[in-house]
Amino acid sequence: MAADPKTTRSNPAKAWLLAFIGWLLPGLGHLGQGCVLKGFLGGATVVLAFLVGTSLGGHIYTFQDSGEGLLSILFGFCNAGSGLLYLFSRMSGFAMNEQPALATSEYGNVFLMAAGLLNFILALDAFDIGAGRKS
Amino acid sequence: MKHFLLMIVFAAFVALIFGIVGREGGRERLLYGLKIFAEFVGVGLGLAWMLYWIPW
Numbered sequence: 001m002a003a004d005p006k007t008t009r010s011n012p013a014k015a016w017l018l019a020f021i022g023w024l025l026p027g028l029g030h031l032g033q034g035c036v037l038k039g040f041l042g043g044a045t046v047v048l049a050f051l052v053g054t055s056l057g058g059h060i061y062t063f064q065d066s067g068e069g070l071l072s073i074l075f076g077f078c079n080a081g082s083g084l085l086y087l088f089s090r091m092s093g094f095a096m097n098e099q100p101a102l103a104t105s106e107y108g109n110v111f112l113m114a115a116g117l118l119n120f121i122l123a124l125d126a127f128d129i130g131a132g133r134k135s
Numbered sequence: 136m137k138h139f140l141l142m143i144v145f146a147a148f149v150a151l152i153f154g155i156v157g158r159e160g161g162r163e164r165l166l167y168g169l170k171i172f173a174e175f176v177g178v179g180l181g182l183a184w185m186l187y188w189i190p191w
Binding site for chain 1: 137138141144145148149151152153155156159
């Protein structure tokens with residue numbers, strides 16, 4: 001379906017809101033626009049990736065993780081993409097401690113970062129749909 | 136074997152999201168997702184094979 005330029009210009013606030021909601025709760029940005037399958041599949045994938053990451057012993061990076069130096073800003077940004085899952089971890093302390101004794105902890109870190117980045121992609125997609133650029 | 140399985144799971148997650156947002160239409164999405172999945176696994180195996188022969 002071709003995008004309507006008028007819609008693109010007239011609804012920027014709605015698009016930003018949907019992107020924010022999509023970031024906060026993975027998949028909700030799509031569900032709010034009637035893209036049910038996209039929303040459920042996308043959201044479930046992000047949540048599952050996050051859970052696999054934590055079960056493998058991965059941990060959430062803060063933006064000022066002293067052990068990683070400047071890279072922690074990048075890692076923290078990736079983790080922050082998980083939205084509410086990230087905020088919950090930061091507030092509750094869940095998956096905040098590094099577990100170097102576990103052989104799979106590095107894999108877990110990668111899964112957690114990938115979950116955040118994938119959710120950023122989903123949120124951007126929700127923005128595009130909300131702005132009328134995609135259907 | 137666990138490393139390989141984790142790579143498969145990782146590739147499946149990424150392929151699913153890319154398939155969802157990268158194409159329009161059910162068939163196109165499925166094909167694109169499968170392509171991404173195959174590329175991830177193929178490149179992963181290729182890199183692992185290359186690195187195996189490097190002695191350090």
